[in-house]
Structure formats: C-alpha cells, structure tokens
Amino acid sequence: MRWAVLDEVMPGDVLVVEARGSHTTGCFGDMLVRYFKGRGGAGMVVDGRIRDGGAYMGCVFAPNHKGMPTLSAGDRLDYLRKQVLTSRNVRGSRFVDFLLGGLNYQIEHHLFPSMPRPNLRHAQHLVHRFCASRGVSYSQCDLLSSYAQVLRHLHAVGMPLRHPSISRNTS
Template identity: 90%
Template sequence: MTSDAPLTGDGRRSSRQRISRADFGTSGEHRRREARPVGDGSAGRGSDFAELARLIKQCGLLNRRRAYYAAKMAINGGLLAAAGAAFIVLGDSWWQVLTAMAFAGAFAQLAFIGHDAGHRQIFRTRRANDLVGHVHGCLIGISYGWWVGKHRRHHANPNHEDADPDIEIQALAFTAEQARAKRGIVRWMAKYQAFLFFPLLTVEGIGLHVHSIQAVLRREVKAHRVETLLLAAHVVGYLVVVLLVLSPLKAVVFIAVHQGLWGVYMGCAFAPNHKGMPTLSAGDRLDFLRKQVLVSRNIRGSRFVDFLLGGLNYQIEHHLFPSMPRPNLRHAQQLVHRFCTSRGVPYSQCDLLSSYAQVLRHLHAVGMPLRHSSIRRHGRVVR
C-alpha cells in the first residue's frame, strides 16, 4: 500500500519525498533506494515536524511534571528499601531467590528514572537532571555518563546500520550486511539468533556493568572521577552485603538470578522499540519526523503496560520529543498518530506479544542466509 506525499497546511500535496510502505521489506530489512534529499525537519516553520511541535507545545505536553517524578522516586525508593529489609530479615535462606526477583524489578524501575533524567524530562536544568541520573546510576551500577552518550547517538540516528550503537551488538545481526560480516562463534550465533535472543538477555545486565566500568577506566566520560567512586561504591557495597548475608553458593545463585532477570527485563523493555523495524544506511535521507517515526514501534496497552515498560511503549512520541515527561507521552500519542496519518506517514503500533514475534521473525530472517550457506557447504540441497 502506497502512502501519498505529505499534505501541506492547506491540504495540497507536498513536492517533498514520497514515502511508501513498499520501500521497506516485510522482515524489516530496508530496501536500498535513492531517496530524495529533504530538510532535517527540525528547523524551519514550514516543516512537518515544526508544525507538530507547535501543536504539542500548545497542548502543554512539554511542561515538567515534577510532582509525578517526586512520587515515582519515592515509591521506587520505598520498594528498594523494602526489598533490602526483606533481604536482611530472610538471611541465609533459599527464599532469597524471591528477593533477587524483587531487586531485578526495582533495578529496572530505577533505570527508567535514570533514562528520563538523561533526556532532561524531570527538571529544566542539566545539573538537576544529572544529579538524579548519577544517583540512580550508582544504585544500579551503571555509568550515567557512558549511557547518556551512547543513548544520544541512538536518538540521533535510530536503526541506522552505520551510526546507531544499539544495533551494533556483537552477538546479534540486524541486517544482512551485519550477518555476512560475522566470523567464528558469533557467526554461528547469528544463524540461530532468534532462538538465542531471550537467553542472551540474561547477560545484558552484566554487559551494562562491564561497559560502564570500561568507559570510566578509559576516561570516556566527563566526570570520570565521580563515576569511578560511584561505580566502586556500588560494586563493593553490593558484593559485601551479599557475601556477608549469604553463604557462597546462595550468594552466587542470588547474583545470577538478580542480574539475569534484570537483564531480561531491560532487554524486553527496549527490544520492541526498533528491532525488526526498517534499518537505514548512509544513502537514506529523510526529514527528522520520518527518520524517527518510520523506524520506531509503539506498544499498545493499559497504564500497567506504561508502568511495566517505563513509558518506552510510546517510542514514536519519545523519539520525536525526547524531553517530554513520561506521563505526557500517553496524551501526545493520539495527537501524533492523527498527524502522521494525515501526512501519509506509516505509524507502527501493536501489542506487546506481537512486538516480540516481529523481533524474532526479523532475527530469524536475517540469519537465514547464513544457515543456507552452511547447509550448502555440507553438500545438501536447499529448496
């Protein structure tokens, strides 16, 4: 189905780039094409994004929501304290597996607040947001400065095969080009990545800790001294408390359950946003609105889904307006959806389980050529 060119304010067709669903493969692989140059969409009163931004501002959806975040942080702090108290009271018991599960959920909720602080959704000033971000980074053991830098690169070029760090994952391939470039064990993993995807998420939390420590030791973050102290405080405090309360075997199980489930939670929250959506390359030139909308996917659901995914289920609205406070995203969704529909811009949304199915289908399709080439090498005929 082909979408018409964008409408101008008076209802006439724009002479700018026409966008068609046919430009994108069913598996999410972007079909290479010569895209016509357009404006960046972030400047100029006549751009589609500028018009949408004026509507958003008129509705007050960029206004801070300090009371919401104060309540959210108080609740998270209470849950973290309750989990800590339960950990001490239970002592050296196998019931601590349940406590580990509670800590995994609490860490994810803390990470969502750190994410919002990194986008300056909470306060207007950088200093206040950074303070919240550093505190939450310390609580969960992540370098706030490293994560913010990485995440900003993702927002600048989402799902861009050459510029988005979120699709530069060694163990996975999101495009045919990435799959062909794999060698050794990671090439084998790419063949069967759809089956390995969720198991691999169990080490996502450990990966965040390792990358954070590496970034700080290499002085890749501005406040590397402060972050060194914060990460050291987290690692030492975490291990000392766990090893003092639990026997070695129970301590290992507790850490494995906690870090594994936290990684799965974080991966399941972020994976539906872009994985399996069209990927872009250096030859693709889209205006700001289309660059953000075409590669993003929203997750439909109740306010429980909003809580579960930390507002990331409104990924389209979040990418268009990263500084919009989390509780305002739900209110912006219908407005953005109507606006995109009126401009003929495909707007992707589905339920949570369907999003995972799309991700797995895409990973399976990308790995298929590697599986076929392996079969051919072994002399079997592929139909």
C-alpha cells in the first residue's frame, strides 16, 4: 500500500484498500485506521486481511462500549460521569481478567488510564461504592450477557440496512 495516499485524505472521505483478495499479505489495520480517522476519514473498506489481531481486540473492546450511551458535543458532564456512563465492566473470574487483558474493568481503566491493569480489579470496589454514594449509574454484567447486549445493539443499528423503510430512530 502506498501510505502517501493517506496524506490526501479529506474529512468525510471513505478509503478503499485493494488487497486483491490476498490471504498471504495484509495491511496494518490499527495503524491505518488511527491515521485515517485522525485525518477526518469517515469510513474504510478493506479487500483482504488486516493483520493486527483486530477480531480479538474487537471481542475485548465491544462488550465494554457497544450499546452504551454516546455523548454529543452539547453534553456537559464531568469527568467521572463521562467515563462511567459510557462504559460497562464485565464481571468474572481471573480467567475473564486474563482473557480480556484486564480491560473488563473498563470503567476503572477510563478513570485511571495509567493504572497497571492488575490493580484495576482492586480499584473496582472503591469506584463502584463511590459511584453509588453519588447516584452515578455503574454498569456491569457477566461475559455472556455483555456479548448478548452487543449483538442486540448491532442488530438494532443494522435494522435500517435490512429494512430501509424503518427509521434508525425507532430502536
């Protein structure tokens, strides 16, 4: 791929990466997406592989954010509420901690991004109590429930594509 083309990206552009269907090569997805979005790109289509563990990373990040409220430019929330209300934690055992790399404590990760991941488990109890004392909703569920919520959310936002006569705002 010629990376120089990314310097020509204008806000709202859609990038099409032609890999000619190759299964032996791929583009560096995360680097490509970050740079493209940073330039104001709106969407991307890739014909071929993306070789950076994107599916695994999606399985780690999606349960923590999909279906959660999103903020608009006019929302005026303090730091605590921005982080807590837009994320969910995934409860589970140390195996779930290992499987999700400690990012199942997404609320704590957003509040304290430089905190070592093994400590997020310990901070979770303090943050949960702090939020409860201030009336801030703290969302958490088990791993299977989180994926079910993700699938329901994706089903709802995909409805207009399956049934164009249904408005996106009805979900």
